[in-house]
Amino acid sequence: MPFRIRVSSPTPVTGTPLEMGDADGIGRRVQLTSRYLTRDGAPWIPVMGEYHFSRDLPENWEVELRKMKSGGISVVAAYMIWILHEETRGEMRWDGPRDIRRFIQLAQDVGLEVMLRIGPWAHGEARNGGFPDWLQALPIRHRSNDPAYLDLTRRWYAGIEEQVRGLFHTAENPSGPIIGIQVDNELYDDGPHLAALRDIAEEVGMSASLWTATGWGGAELPHGRVLPVYAGYSDGFWEESDTGWPAFGVMHFTYSTVRDDLTVGADLREAPAVVHGGAALGADDPWPFATCELGGGMAIAYHRRPLVDPDDVTALALTKMGSGSAWQGYYMYHGGLHPIGARSTTQEAQATGYPNDMPSRDYDFSAPLGAAGTERPHFHALRRQHLMLDAFAAQIAPAAATIPEPVDGAPRWAVRSTGTSGFLFANNHQPAIAALEAIDGIRFGVQFDDRELTVPTRPVRIASGAHFVWPLRQRYGAIPALTVTAQPITQRTTEEGTVVIFAAVDGIEVELQLEGVRASDVSGAEVDIDDGVVIARPHAAPGLACEVHVGDTTLVFLDAAQGDAVWRGDIGGRDSVVIWQGSGWFDTTFRAVVDDRSREIAVFPPLEEAAPAELPREGTVFTRYEVPAASASRELDAADFPCAPVAPVRRGGSSNRLSAPRDADFADAAVVELAVHPDPHEGERSILELDWTGDVIRVLLGDRLIADQFWYGRALEIDLTPYAAELETTPLTLQAFAWSPVSPVYVDPRVRPDVREPELAIHSARVRSLRTVALA
Known part of the structure; x- marks a missing residue:
């Protein structure tokens, strides 16, 4: 007998009580109904991916944004992390990787719209949640309607507005890429403050079709002023080191009309989550079910290091879709690196009163697009879902x-x-x-x-x-x-x-x-x-x-x-469907990343010019071509570590969790050098893949920390391209601590070393060269 359900015609959509959405007559207008969003009156399912421009290099932005667009993302979301822009009070900076205007203009050129997450508090595993140290130290009531705090917030918002002026989507500027603004993040108990933040943003000149705030944790939100957006993760670094699979995980793999997860960010709360007003679960909310943080992977803390698999991400996303999601938003979609500031490192740490020690640099997140731009298996599998949402939104959204x-x-x-x-x-x-x-x-x-x-x-x-x-x-x-x-x-x-x-x-x-x-x-x-x-x-x-x-x-x-190899985009101005089981992206053509073996690519409609060798047809739709191989990787000689020291065991922070080794501890770490000697003909980008086992590793070039990782079963990837000239004469220095057989740190049981002695080893070091072939 089949498993049965009865469906019926859904209740008609209505307007919402939310004070947002474009007026009729505006080009590319964004509006809300009680169940879904519309674009120019047609049902629309935005697919949003988080990419922190300030945690990457400006020279990478355009290609990485093109990868996001090619992965089916339609909206790029980005935190404005205050400490990165005003580390020293009164010196607000918008240069280099802080250049939000250039980033948004590139997103617009690529064909992406933008959701600005303007804080002031962002979290994002940043130092002080993104607050500069000087702001954190002031004797004011942070994240409240304290006039002194609001004055500082107004100055921060005004600085952002000045940089992005003219880029908002408005009636006068319908092509403007900024369609949404999120105020603060994970604020649970002060709806009037969130309303004040929106007021201030509008007063300084910001405009948006959509205003959002995170609704998880039973948040108290100001009625009508923000659209609640929700989260869903398959695991969490914020859990304790003796927790197996967190209890919250089941809800994200089970179809349900419950929108809220009370546990996200719960380690930063002084008391357990309380549902405010009975509406936070969301089943009866008269507005669309929107997400902004479907886990694209998971960050790694010292005490807890989840190993999120690609299928964990794709199954969770599909489950939210089947549960009624009208807006698929991923955090993170693109990994990055914590910048090192002039005064301090910028990651979340116990030293600043937080419960968790995060790596000083690593924020790869095991995201669909890694910190070094690597296209992971879930980048491809999610693209299959995103193409469906784009092609069939009119049928799915209502x-x-x-x-x-x-x-x-x-x-x-x-x-x-x-x-x-x-x-x-x-x-x-x-x-x-x-x-x-x-x-x-x-x-x-x-x-x-x-x-x-x-x-x-x-x-x-x-x-x-x-x-x-x-x-x-x-x-x-x-x-x-x-x-x-x-x-x-x-x-x-x-x-x-x-x-x-x-x-x-x-x-x-x-x-x-x-x-x-x-x-x-x-x-x-x-x-x-x-x-x-x-x-x-x-x-x-x-x-x-x-x-x-x-x-x-x-x-x-x-x-x-x-199915996971289907791409869609323009090739020479023609809307094309491509089947390519590898990495790539669209610009004015499709750029296929080639490797050590020749591969087949299939295209519909056929290529018009400069085509690679055509192969015999299979079926009537796709034309097959052979893409030749190119040398794409080389092995490096990696010496063994001379010893296997174990890091000191400490606890600290607001939750008394295991602490990462301190800077001074690395005087006792094992050290080896790794010579790279870049080949100038190697390709467009060179990525070092370091397969190792241990506890913590730091990678230095001279005296600069360029990468680090808390080991959790996956290789460390480092983009060597910015350092090519220095690497010709200067080797990398690797400092590391061994995995202890009695370590209380959580590592996934599938990869946790079963050893009797401390283990520290480099299994391989390989430079992967990115080379592309352009189709036409």
């Missing part, structure tokens, strides 16, 4: 979530529906420490307003870790209603017809249920009729040749790996 009651042995699933059609979301993934088992014999029964649908018609096995979305009775080109056991990615319409790209689910047969078409209209599949519905199963296995044709509509079913 659809309301229906979530069945939990049943023993049932999968976790939900349907977003308009009453007669919808999308089925299923998630059978949790982090490895609490992995879900495979489930056999699964069919889903969905009762719509006019008929019941069972999908698939034959029971299937849902593997452990599987997570997917299937369309239910959706219109695609000439097909009035299609239900299929494959995930839609994107579609493109040409003069010849419509092409729709899907990704199959590993281990589940592709089955189509077509309503409103004749069996004779279908080719490329075995066809049956069941109660007037055409049931079709493709002749070919998922891949480029797996095509089903219905009239002038072509459905292409890729396998799961190819």
Whole structure:
């Protein structure tokens, strides 16, 4: 018997009581309904990614923003971290990596819109939460309506406004890229202060279609003045070192209308979270469910070092989507480095009264895009979801979530529906420490307003870790209603017809249920009729040749790996779909990052000029080409550490947690040198990948700390490009402490060393060269 739910037409959308949104008549207007956002009146699902411009180098911004855009991001979010701009009181700086105006203009050039998170307090694992030391030390009531604090905030906001003037999206400037502003962060108990912050921002000249504040932790928010935005993480560095998988994790892998997680940032609160006014859970809020911090990975603290897997990120994101999310926002989407200021390092630390010691430099976050620009597996898998949200927002955004009651042995699933059609979301993934088992014999029964649908018609096995979305009775080109056991990615319409790209689910047969078409209209599949519905199963296995044709509509079913390799963007002014199982990005073309072996790339429509060697066709849609190999990496000679010293064990901070080694401790660290000797012909960017085991490592060039890491099972990546000239004559110095066999630090059990003696080793040191081939 199938697992069943009944869906019905959702309640009509209404306006919201929020004081925001563009007036009618404004170009590219952004507005809110009670359930979703609109852009120029059409349903719109923003996909937002956090990238801290001040934690990267300006010379990297444009390419990294292009990668974000190519990953399906439509809005870039960025904290303004006050200490980085005014470390010394009265000396407000906007030069170099602080140049917010240049960053926003580049985002606009790339085609991204901007959400400014203006603080004053930002957190973001920054020193004092982003407050300069001089501000932190003042005898005022911080983060309150103390007039002295508000005066300083006004000066900070005015400084930001002066830099970004003319870049706000307004009636007079409809092309302005800044569409949203977030005030403060994680403020739980002072709604009037948040309202005052918005007032001050507007008084100094800031304008935004959307005003937001973080709603998690049962936050008290000013009625009507801000849109609550929420978080969801698969793990948290803020938990204790003896915590396994945190208890909050389950809610983020389970479909639910509950929006709030009371535990995010809870280690910085003096008392447990309290829900204010009963509305913070969000199920009945008359505004869209919006997120700003879906965990793109996780930061690493000294005492606790989570190992977040790519599927943890993609399953969590898909679960929020199926639960009704109208705005997918990731923190972090792009990792970075904590800058070292003139007076201090700028990371969160116990020395400044915080509970956690963070690395002095490392803020990679295991994000989809790493601090060195590396495109991680979840960058590609998330892109598959983002392309779907872009192509089918008009169908997904208005659809309301229906979530069945939990049943023993049932999968976790939900349907977003308009009453007669919808999308089925299923998630059978949790982090490895609490992995879900495979489930056999699964069919889903969905009762719509006019008929019941069972999908698939034959029971299937849902593997452990599987997570997917299937369309239910959706219109695609000439097909009035299609239900299929494959995930839609994107579609493109040409003069010849419509092409729709899907990704199959590993281990589940592709089955189509077509309503409103004749069996004779279908080719490329075995066809049956069941109660007037055409049931079709493709002749070919998922891949480029797996095509089903219905009239002038072509459905292409890729396998799961190819589904994660779909890109969409302009090549020479042509809207193009690319299948490339590697890194890359779009600018005026597609730039494929090449490596040590030749690879195949498939493009629709075909390339027009300067094409690489064409390969035989598979199917009628994509043209295949061979991209030649290029030398992309070299191994370095890495000496063994001469000894394996263990760092002193200390506790400190506001929660008495384990403390990182202090600067003076590194006089006793093990030390080796690593000569790099850059090759001037190596490529456009050179990344050092250091695979090592231990506790803490620092990498110095001369006397400058350029990188560090608390070991947690992943390689340390360092962008060597800015240091190329120095590295010709100066080796890197590595200072490290060993992993202790009795360490009380939390490291994921899958990688935690099982040793009897302290362990400190460099397993490999490799320089990876970034080279690209441009398609045309």
